[in-house]
Amino acid sequence: MSRLSQAQLRRLTAVHGWSGTILGLLLYTVIATGTVAVFSGEIGRWSAGGVRAASPLDVPIDARIRTAAADVDAAYRDDIAIWAGEGRDIFAFFHTHAENPKTGEPDDLGTILRLDAASGEVLERNEGFIWDQPAAWEDSALRRFLVDLHVQLYLPSPWGLIVTGILGLAMMAAVISGLLMHRHLLRDLFVAERPGGRLVSARDRHVLAASWSLPFAFVLAFTGSFLSFASTIGFPLLASIAFGGDEEAMSAALFEPPVAEDAAPAPLADLDAILAESRSRTPGPVTFVEIARFGRADARVHVWHDPAAGGVLYVTNLYDGAAGAFLGRQPQVGAAPSVGGALYGLMYPLHFGHFAGVVSRIVWGALGVALCFVTLSGLHLWTRRRAGAAVWDGFARAVDIFAWGLPLAMLASAWGFLLAAPAADPFLWTPWSFVAGAAAVIAVGVAAPDRGSLEARYLRLLGITCVGLPVLRLAAGGMSWAEAILHRQPDVLTVDILLLLAGIWFLRRRRLAGRLALEAAE
Amino acid sequence: MMLSVTVAATAISAAALSHLAVTDPKRRRVFHLPAPRRRHAGAAWAAAFAPGVVVAEVSGAGGLLVWFGAISVLGWAVARARPHPESRLAGTVGNSDPL
Secondary structure, eight states: OOOOOHHHHHHHHHHHHHHHHHHHHHHHHHHHHHHHHTTHHHHHHHHHOOOOSSOGGGSOOHHHHHHHHTTSOGGGGGEEEEEEOSSSEEEEEEEEEEEETTTTEEEEEEEEEEEETTTOOEEEEEEEEGGGOHHHHOSOHHHHHHHHHHHHTTOOTTHHHHHHHHHHHHHHHHHHHHHHHOTTTTTTTTOOOOSSSOHHHHHHHHHHHHHHHHHHHHHHHHHHHHHHHIIIIIHHHHHHHHSTTOHHHHHHHHHSOOOOOOOOBOOOOOHHHHHHHHHHHOOSOEEEEEEESTTBTTOEEEEEEOOOTTOOSOEEEEEETTTOOEEEEOOSSSSSOOHHHHHHHHHHHHHHOOTTHHHHHHHHHHHHHHHHHHHHHHHHHHHHHTTTSHHHHHHHHHHHHHHHHHHHHHHHHHHHHHHHTTTSOHHHHHHHHHHHHHHHHHHHHHHSSSGGGHHHHHHHHHHHHHHHHHHHHHHTTOOOHHHHHHTTOHHHHHHHHHHHHHHHHHHHHHHHHHHHHHHHHO | OHHHHHHHHHHHHHHHHHHHHHTOHHHHHHTTOOOOSOOOHHHHHHHHHHHHHHHHHHHHHHHHHHHHHHHHHHHHHHHHSOSOHHHHHHHHTTOOSOO
8 A cells, every 4th residue: 555665664674663652551451441432421321220200300400500609608608500410300500600729720610519400409518629529420430430541541630641642643653654654554454363373373463453454543643632632731731821820811701702891780590491491492402501700790691511412512592590591502622613712612412422322432432442452453463573572571461461451450440339339438448449459450361371271361351340340339239120120120121131242241251261271181 | 123224224334344354455465365256346346345335325323323333343243253263262362462
């Protein structure tokens, strides 16, 4: 395909291989956790276990918000963010903007209430700089941990985002260099791995998976890198250059249409009527509502919708808060629709893959599995070429331990979450369970006599941890299968069944691997 | 309606990719199989990609992305399957890596 000289090809292979080798394990971590994070909604509902007949934002909420607003500091009515929890609860975050003494950065300060959307009962109330307190706004510590691990490798901000942004760039570089290196991409598109476990077999495996996942590897790397760098470098740089360092002014210019200030008191129009009107013109479900300047004549209501069937972009409708009148569709960026704004809007759905509900999430999850395969097969190919050298044999073993260990450690975090949820702080014990699981997996890998025995050991562990999770969830007081069927909660049942099936499959595969190894030994 | 169109289009594309895989000359050469009598590669490629046009028309950009993602994964799965089960068994023995 490409017309590179032998010397150029050698250099490109070195760049592709060394960058992949140095960053490959971190890249695998980000991709594998991202594959799991695609199903964060399902994981949240499975682990949080709330019963919901309909989205809490689909029931009348106007009275709930007005009652709550009367009960919070007037300064916090500057901005109200409303979103649904995993049961029939809604979160209403009344806040203003202030400098967070912990970070020295502007942040949201206020009161967050978790309300029962049906009864209006206040289930939980928290005050302060809320984003520092995940338990105040997140139903599931397990989901929070897995998403954080994907987004910033659980490193402190902004370093985690910078690292994942660099990994996205490295992945893009690997995609482009791989495309240039592979001269016969189309001719090799259907060549399966040659038998015999030879070096060429390892190459076939890597090339085949990489070729088929090439376009999406680039898209996911680009969007991931963009999302990581946007908040850490892009927006701060823009604020510094164009807004004299004033991030609030930049945010207002980019995401809030200009409003003539009018602090005169004026009651908010009927919020339920605004939501109904928004639904009538935009078919996608309402996911988020923001009320700016509650109780003032210049109040504005933003209503966010998921993409409608066939769409990709999120839609935001803008309303006059006092009159309840529709003011127009809010562009993704700026005051008027633009190509740049549309491209910016595409970054989120293309990366998260939830624009078409569970169908697109399943496809994005499968693409994530393919990309994990590409990363690991690349590492395997690299170490296979250097087999015999002690350092590379050790690295090959480390790759195996890492490959099996990461899913096992993620499952361990789920075990920790379920064990801690009834009596302890799951936000503390979920990450620690991951660490403990990772340590145990490394110990098993190091203690194994050879690489050949790793697979059977890890398959058994995977099987047991998968099968045990639904049992543990039920033992910890989670929703029973009968309740799930009665209340039509498909996520709980689906995740449980998938875990059981995966566990059984791992155990059967372990038995098969053991039998084949025995036959080979005989 | 939109989902069923996307699923049907994905199935047609996957069938076309399966035909391309089964009749692929290099794949057959690598696995010591006789060359196919007729391949109709152009028609098969057209059958693989033409459903995307229908999906884009009926299911919009969202459906098109789902279809393209699905055929990327299915294409890999189809191409990855080896022609002979015995060779698959041979490749598994003594192979300790998790792939």
